[in-house]
Amino acid sequence: MKKTLTRGLMNLLPMVLSIWLFWSLFISLDELGRFLLESLSVTPPFVGAGFTLVALIVFIAGLLFSVSPIVWLYGWIERQLMKFPLFKSVYGSIRDIAALMNKDNKPKNQQTVLVKQANGGYVVGFIMGDETPKPLTDALPEGDWVPVLFQLSYQMAGVTSLVRKQDLIEVDWSFEEAMRFNLTAGISTTKP
Structure with missing residues (x-):
């Protein structure tokens, strides 16, 4: 009985936790997108509209960061904010972790x-x-x-x-x- 329960737990736990993690991320991003839509007085037309909006914003940001003036402006803002020690520490750490996840920069x-x-x-x-x-x-x-x-x-x-x-x-x-x-x-x- 103990072996059977352990086997079931070891097989189900990774799948259940992974699905829960991605579902939680989806819900959080959907709520953020719904908040943005509602702040513009737009009723979300379907379930997942908030998530779709956030994904679209991230995609558009990716497109904008391929344009030199936007990259230059962002770099300038980043350099100005890096003059503040606390911001520099927090932002630098988050940026480094994000860069680790980006396979293009490996x-x-x-x-x-x-x-x-x-x-x-x-x-x-x-x-x-x-x-x-x-x-x-x-x-x-x-x-x-x-x-x-x-x-x-x-x-x-x-x-x-x-x-x-x-x-x-x-x-x-x-x-x-x-x-x-x-x-x-x-x-x-x-x-x-």
Whole structure:
């Protein structure tokens, strides 16, 4: 009985939580869109009209950000707001997280690697960029250093370490599969 309940829970829980999460996001965005429509004295014509409006606004914003004057104006506003320390910290963090989700901005060489540890074991990591920032390069001994992220299990956090390229073992493993492996502490080895 216990095994059957556990099996049912382990199979249903990820699906139910994923559907709940996306449904909650849909409802929240729909409410935001409905609020915008109602503030313009427009009655939403159908269920999901608010969500459709928000999706349309995001799409139009994406189109506008492909036009140079809009990009320049937004960049100027952003630079002015970044002069405020608290705004700079909060906005910078949110922008960096959003950039992580944007596959277009991911480094083309993002590579899964193994790094040998002092005890003879290996740690799975990810090369996150081509080069190390100049202040770090100046402080490090000679060598070709790259930032490598070691993802912590069950967290969206990790440790970035600077590793010599010659000490890395490249692995033919997709970023998504290796990230899933790291996030679940090696429990997840299945493909989506």
